[in-house]
Structures are given as C-alpha cells and as structure tokens.
Amino acid sequence: MNNLESKKIAETSTVKKFTKSVAACIPILLLSIVLLSGGSSLPKEPLMKISFSIGYVFINVIFFLMVYTKKTYKYRKIFFVIYALLFAVSFMTNLIEVRGSIFYNESTFINGGTPFCHMVIPMIIIPAALTKTIIFPGSLLTGFASIASMIVIWLGASIAFGRGWCSWACFYGGLDEGCSSLCKKPKLKINRKWTYLSFAILISIVLLSAATLAPVYCDWLCPFKAVTEAEQITSTIVLIKTIVFYALFLILVIILPILTGKRTQCGLFCPFGAFQSFSNKINIFEIRIDKNKCLNCKKCVRECPTYSIDENSLANGKALMTCTKCGKCIDTCPASAVSYHIKGTKIGVKTNLSRYLFLYPAYIFALTIGGGAMIKGVYRLLKLITTGSFF
Amino acid sequence: MFKGFILGLSSGGYCLASCIPVFVPYILSEDKKTKWNFICLSKFMLGRLLGYILFALLAWITGNFIIKQSHYKEIIFALSYIFLSFTLIVYTFSKSHRFCNIKYFSKFSNYSNKEKGFTTVVLLGFLTGINVCPPFILAFSDAAFFTNILSSIFYFAAFFVGTAVYFIPIPFIGVLKGKQIKLIGQMCSLIIGVFYMYSGIMMLFKEMMLQ
Amino acid sequence: MIKLKAFLGYTAAVLSLFVVLATFIANDFWAKEFVNITSLKVSPIYTGGEVNKTISFKDYNIKIHKPVFQGLFSDRSKGFVEIDYAGKNIPTVISQSIDFDGDGKYDFYIKYDTKNDKSEFKSLNRNVVSLQGVYKITTGYAVRVNLKK
Numbered sequence: 001m002n003n004l005e006s007k008k009i010a011e012t013s014t015v016k017k018f019t020k021s022v023a024a025c026i027p028i029l030l031l032s033i034v035l036l037s038g039g040s041s042l043p044k045e046p047l048m049k050i051s052f053s054i055g056y057v058f059i060n061v062i063f064f065l066m067v068y069t070k071k072t073y074k075y076r077k078i079f080f081v082i083y084a085l086l087f088a089v090s091f092m093t094n095l096i097e098v099r100g101s102i103f104y105n106e107s108t109f110i111n112g113g114t115p116f117c118h119m120v121i122p123m124i125i126i127p128a129a130l131t132k133t134i135i136f137p138g139s140l141l142t143g144f145a146s147i148a149s150m151i152v153i154w155l156g157a158s159i160a161f162g163r164g165w166c167s168w169a170c171f172y173g174g175l176d177e178g179c180s181s182l183c184k185k186p187k188l189k190i191n192r193k194w195t196y197l198s199f200a201i202l203i204s205i206v207l208l209s210a211a212t213l214a215p216v217y218c219d220w221l222c223p224f225k226a227v228t229e230a231e232q233i234t235s236t237i238v239l240i241k242t243i244v245f246y247a248l249f250l251i252l253v254i255i256l257p258i259l260t261g262k263r264t265q266c267g268l269f270c271p272f273g274a275f276q277s278f279s280n281k282i283n284i285f286e287i288r289i290d291k292n293k294c295l296n297c298k299k300c301v302r303e304c305p306t307y308s309i310d311e312n313s314l315a316n317g318k319a320l321m322t323c324t325k326c327g328k329c330i331d332t333c334p335a336s337a338v339s340y341h342i343k344g345t346k347i348g349v350k351t352n353l354s355r356y357l358f359l360y361p362a363y364i365f366a367l368t369i370g371g372g373a374m375i376k377g378v379y380r381l382l383k384l385i386t387t388g389s390f391f
Numbered sequence: 392m393f394k395g396f397i398l399g400l401s402s403g404g405y406c407l408a409s410c411i412p413v414f415v416p417y418i419l420s421e422d423k424k425t426k427w428n429f430i431c432l433s434k435f436m437l438g439r440l441l442g443y444i445l446f447a448l449l450a451w452i453t454g455n456f457i458i459k460q461s462h463y464k465e466i467i468f469a470l471s472y473i474f475l476s477f478t479l480i481v482y483t484f485s486k487s488h489r490f491c492n493i494k495y496f497s498k499f500s501n502y503s504n505k506e507k508g509f510t511t512v513v514l515l516g517f518l519t520g521i522n523v524c525p526p527f528i529l530a531f532s533d534a535a536f537f538t539n540i541l542s543s544i545f546y547f548a549a550f551f552v553g554t555a556v557y558f559i560p561i562p563f564i565g566v567l568k569g570k571q572i573k574l575i576g577q578m579c580s581l582i583i584g585v586f587y588m589y590s591g592i593m594m595l596f597k598e599m600m601l602q
Numbered sequence: 603m604i605k606l607k608a609f610l611g612y613t614a615a616v617l618s619l620f621v622v623l624a625t626f627i628a629n630d631f632w633a634k635e636f637v638n639i640t641s642l643k644v645s646p647i648y649t650g651g652e653v654n655k656t657i658s659f660k661d662y663n664i665k666i667h668k669p670v671f672q673g674l675f676s677d678r679s680k681g682f683v684e685i686d687y688a689g690k691n692i693p694t695v696i697s698q699s700i701d702f703d704g705d706g707k708y709d710f711y712i713k714y715d716t717k718n719d720k721s722e723f724k725s726l727n728r729n730v731v732s733l734q735g736v737y738k739i740t741t742g743y744a745v746r747v748n749l750k751k
Binding site: 030035039044105106107109110112127128131132133134135136137138139140141146147148150151152153155156157159160161163210211212213214283285343344345346354356359360361364365368369391 | 604608611614622623640649680737
C-alpha cells in the first residue's frame with residue numbers, strides 16, 4: 001500500500017470518526033437547548049442571549065471533545081472547574097440581588113430564604129425521621145433551591161450515578177479539582193488513613209445534628225461558606241466561625257490540592273462525599289480494571305484524585321466505594337485496562353458502550369444542574385464588563 | 392418505684408439523644424464483638440447511674456437548691472461538658488498514639504488496658520449522666536416528696552432502668568468491625584470531644600458573664 | 603444467568619438516563635409528591651411554629667405563635683415563642699404587653715423602636731426568660747422571646 005493510499009484511508013477514518021462523534025452529540029445538542037432554557041422560549045435580552053449562546057456552545061463542544069478524543073477526565077475537568085467558578089459568581093450575585101447581601105442572619109432564617117444545599121442531607125435524616133421536620137431554614141417548595149426540589153435532584157443523581165455526583169454535579173468540587181490541577185509534581189504525600197476522616201466527620205455531624213437539632217456542619221465546618229453565603233459577623237463566636245470557614249477553604253481547597261495534586265476537600269473531608277459513597281453500592285455504574293490487560297504499573301493508584309484506588313482494590317480489579325467516577329484512571333491507564341463498567345456485564349467487554357451509557361446521564365445531569373448557573377455566571381460577568389456592575 | 396420506671400420509659404429518648412454522640416464513637420473505636428459491647432454498655436450505664444445518684448444526693452442534701460438555682464446547674468453542666476470532652480480527646484490519643492505519632496501519651500496511660508477501658512467508659516457514662524435533663528428534674532420533683540434518702544435513691548434507680556431500655560440496640564453496632572471502623576470511631580471521638588469542649592467553654596463563659 | 607444479569611445491567615443503565623430526565627423535567631411534580639408522601643415541614647425552630655392567635659389592628663396585625671420547645675424525642679426545657687408584627691403600617695414604636703399562653707395574664711412586655719433598633723423587655727411570667735431578638739422579616743417584624751419549662 002503506498003503513501004497516498006494510506007493517507008486516504010487515514011483521512012476517511014478521521015472523517016468517519018468525526019461523523020460518528022457528531023452523531024453521538026445530537027442528543028446532547030437537542031436536550032441541552034430544552035434543559036438549559038427550562039422548556040420556555042430562548043432569552044430575548046441581548047446580553048442573556050449571548051450568555052446562553054456561549055454556554056450552549058461551550059457545553060456541546062466539551063461533550064464533542066469527550067466523545068471524539070475518548071478522553072473523559074480532561075474535558076470533564078474543564079467543564080467542572082468553570083462550572084464551580086461561575087456558580088460562585090452567579091450564586092453570590094443572585095443573593096445580593098434578592099436579599100441585598102451574601103450575609104445571612106436570623107431574619108434570613110425566619111423568612112425561609114436560605115437556599116438548600118445538598119451537604120445538609122445527611123444531617124436532616126434522623127431529625128426528619130423522628131420529628132417529621134427538616135432542620136434547615138429554607139423553603140419547602142417555593143423559591144430558589146427549595147428543600148424538596150434539591151432532595152429530588154439528589155435522589156435522582158444517587159440512583160443514576162451514585163458518588164459520580166462529586167465529579168459531575170457538585171457545585172463546589174471544581175474548585176479543589178482546579179487547584180489540584182495546578183500541581184505539576186506533588187510536594188506532599190498524605191497518609192491514606194486520612195481518607196477515613198470524611199466518614200468520621202459524617203458520623204459526628206449526623207449524631208451532633210440529631211442531638212442539637214441544628215445542621216452542625218453548616219454552622220461550623222463548611223469551607224464553602226467562603227464562596228457562597230456566610231453569617232453576618234455580629235459577635236466573637238461568629239468571627240471565630242468565619243475564621244474557621246476561611247481557614248478550611250484555604251487549606252483544604254487551595255493549599256493542599258496544590259501541594260498534593262489531589263482533591264483533598266472531596267477525598268479527605270467532605271462528609272456528603274462519604275455519605276454519597278454508600279450510593280455507589282447500589283448504583284449500576286462502577287470503575288473496573290481488566291486484570292488481563294493490567295500491567296500493574298499502579299499509575300491509577302497514584303493518579304486517583306480522591307484516593308479511591310489502592311493496591312488491594314487494584315488486585316481485586318475495582319475501585320473503592322469512594323470512587324467519584326471522574327475518569328482520570330481510565331484516561332491515564334497506559335494499557336486501557338480501566339473502564340466504566342455496568343454491573344452484571346463482563347469486564348473489559350463492550351467498554352465503549354458502557355462508557356456512552358454512563359456518559360449520557362452523567363453529562364445531561366451536569367449540564368442541567370450546572371448549565372443554568374454557568375449561563376447566569378457568564379451573564380453577570382458580561383454585565384460587569386459592559387456596564388461596570390453585576391446588576 | 393413503678394412510677395419512676397414509667398417516667399423513665401416515657402422520657403428515655405431524651406437521654407439516648409444526649410448519650411449517643413459519646414457512646415457510639417466509643418463502641419466503634421473499641422472494635423469489639425456485640426457481646427463485649429453489651430458489657431461496655433453496662434459499664435457506661437453504671438457511670439450514668441453514678442452521675443444520677445450523685446446529683447440526686449447533692450440536690451437532696453442542699454434541699455433542692457442545686458436544681459432550683461439554674462446558675463449553679465448550668466455551671467455543673469458546663470464543667471461536665473469540658474471534662475467529658477477532655478476524656479474523649481485523651482481516650483482518642485491514648486488509643487492511637489502510634490498513628491498520631493504522639494509517643495509520650497503511652498507514658499501517661501501506662502497501666503493495664505483492662506483498667507483503662509473500665510475507667511474510661513464509666514467516666515464517659517458518669518459525665519453524660521451529670522447533664523441533668525428535664526425528665527430527670529421531673530423525677531427529682533417526685534422523689535423530693537420521699538422523706539428518706541433511700542426511697543429517693545430507689546425511685547431514681549427505677550427511673551434509670553426505664554431510660555436504659557432505649558440503649559439496648561446500641562451494642563449491635565458491633566456488627567460493624569474492622570481496622571477502618573476503629574479508626575473512624577477514634578476520629579469521631581476526637582471531633583465530638585472538640586465540639587463538647589467548645590460547648591462547655593461557651594456555657595461557662597456565658598454563666599460567668601451573666602454573674 | 604450471565605446473559606440475564608447482563609440484560610438487567612444494560613436495562614438499568616439505560617433507565618438511569620430516564621431517571622435523570624425525569625428528575626429535572628418533572629422536578630416540581632416529584633417535589634410536591636415528596637412533601638405529600640413524607641408530610642415533612644420545616645422545623646418550627648426556624649419557622650417560629652404554628653400561629654396560635656391573631657390580633658388585628660387597623661393597619662397591622664399581631665400573630666402569636668405556639669411556644670416552641672422542639673427536641674429530638676421529647677420537648678426540651680428551653681424554647682422560645684415568636685410574635686409577628688405584620689402589615690403595611692406597623693407603628694414606629696411597638697409597645698405591647700403580650701399574653702401568649704391564653705391564661706388571661708400578660709407574660710411579657712416589649713417596647714421596640716423600629717427606627718433606632720432599640721428594645722426594652724420585661725418578663726412578667728417566671729417561665730419567660732429573656733428577649734432573644736427582634737428581627738426584620740418580609741411581612742414586618744418578628745419578636746422572639748426565650749422561654750423555659
């Protein structure tokens with residue numbers, strides 16, 4: 001076969017690959033318009049139109065690249081980091097617009113104006129079961145991020161992809177993922193035993209929240225108060241709490257990820273992540289390692305950002321229950337031995353199909369929960385650039 | 392006595408809610424079988440009973456002064472929280488000094504494991520028992536009508552047995568076993584210890600400011 | 603058996619897509635169903651509890667809530683009662699004696715200057731401990747008073 005013929009064959013296969021990828025993107029192209037617009041007509045305001053278009057193009061380009069290059073992690077990470085940053089912008093500006101401030105106080109609680117955050121879910125279960133009430137100062141059905149709607153979203157995610165929430169839906173995860181990407185060579189190694197800290201925090205906050213009937217994690221330990229809303233500093237206690245929040249954010253979300261190259265907040269501290277790990281036991285998707293292909297280089301063990309593969313689990317051909325299905329191990333494996341796997345099916349067989357069957361629900365979830373926030377975030381930034389104000 | 396038992400049954404849930412954050416992490420970090428956990432529970436309950444009896448004695452001797460004077464009551468609660476947190480924190484480090492690399496802790500806790508285990512769990516029970524709850528106060532109001540102290544003590548013992556029923560399921564946590572569970576239990580003890588330390592200090596601070 | 607497992611696995615995987623779509627498209631419906639099935643409410647610690655009595659005046663009304671002593675298994679010894687001042691023309695200085703338990707005797711006296719955010723409080727009942735705070739809410743002002751049993 002001469003050079004010209006082999007060139008032609010290569011071109012044809014590239015065209016075929018491109019066409020296949022575009023075809024695979026069609027469902028996302030169509031669904032994203034419906035889901036991002038919320039089923040209503042497209043925005044009329046010019047700036048909002050531009051933001052919507054930017055968001056729409058970005059979301060679909062990312063998915064296309066994921067499909068075309070067969071690299072999940074790299075492009076999911078770009079989406080996730082930008083989502084987290086724009087979420088912070090849109091959330092805080094929305095609070096200022098609606099409430100006048102990102103700070104809350106007792107008035108906010110009595111008004112039922114606090115948006116419900118998924119982190120609260122483990123803490124409300126025991127009190128809800130015993131007192132039939134939800135220990136959170138939000139609105140049950142009305143307003144932005146109402147309690148019932150967020151619980152339904154969480155339930156849907158848990159059934160669809162388990163702890164994949166932490167890599168595909170969580171509005172905070174992109175922050176420490178972004179910082180961990182800044183680490184070219186790890187300068188600090190953390191003992192794996194610290195991964196149990198998140199479970200210890202989970203049990204502690206569940207027990208203490210039940211005993212005190214207050215969401216203890218939100219009151220004391222949430223690092224993301226730094227990028228969402230925080231209590232108005234009117235006393236020494238609140239000042240101490242604020243220092244704790246900012247210190248935790250600085251250490252767990254910025255400094256440690258940069259030093260270790262790992263998602264330290266998500267992997268070592270977040271109690272919701274620990275709670276969500278149990279949903280991996282019932283979820284149909286998992287990460288499996290084909291031992292016939294595996295070279296035992298342990299690259300997946302080193303690369304996993306949430307410490308979810310260790311030598312024992314590698315020997316068993318699977319990730320631990322804390323796996324967030326981010327796809328990094330799949331992309332970095334030199335032997336393509338790691339893949340998304342559907343429980344009940346053969347390992348290492350039809351991996352492409354399993355990947356698509358995971359990718360569609362995960363990405364649709366991500367674009368729906370994240371797309372709106374991204375578009376609003378872009379809108380606010382464009383407004384700032386064009387008018388000098390977010391509003 | 393029967394009335395005391397019924398009162399304990401009706402209000403034991405409250406006692407369970409306040410004791411669970413202390414006892415569950417302890418059970419998890421001991422990493423023992425369910426049968427052993429029942430023995431642990433009985434030691435914990437013994438501590439609670441001692442706490443109740445001590446408070447009852449104090450209140451009876453001072454002519455109900457301690458219970459009526461909320462200021463002194465709050466100071467006792469605050470101090471018990473602080474001692475409780477101290478016990479939890481020391482227990483955590485004494486169990487895991489290797490992991491935390493705090494070698495000198497072994498010098499302080501240099502007596503047999505059996506004795507240490509007995510003291511710790513009884514102390515935990517005692518310190519949670521001192522945190523007097525509304526059902527206890529109700530029981531005390533009833534018991535105050537007895538003319539002799541022995542009758543009061545029997546009444547409290549019956550009340551205590553009524554509340555103890557709720558604790559029976561807890562030792563079954565022993566089905567969760569393993570090094571990881573033990574480690575998680577130790578970390579829990581530390582976190583809850585820090586929380587109680589803060590609560591105790593804040594309560595004490597508040598009472599001192601009020602005074 | 604293996605084929606059946608694989609079939610079920612792939613079916614569940616496909617269904618997860620529909621779960622995701624149903625989660626968002628029918629979110630309102632599922633949220634209402636969730637509340638109907640579970641009968642959950644927001645804790646009275648935050649909402650102030652049920653309204654017990656409403657006293658109407660010309661331009662505003664006073665809503666007296668039921669005392670809240672919510673505990674995990676049983677009532678706590680400490681709680682609060684909330685009084686809402688709601689309406690378009692709430693007086694600049696609120697000055698009122700309140701009977702929240704309906705026994706015909708006033709339980710506390712509150713005087714609050716809405717302009718200067720200054721308050722005066724007097725307990726007239728041994729179970730009324732102190733003023734927790736006066737908070738600006740969307741409908742007016744909420745006064746919370748600490749109680750004990």
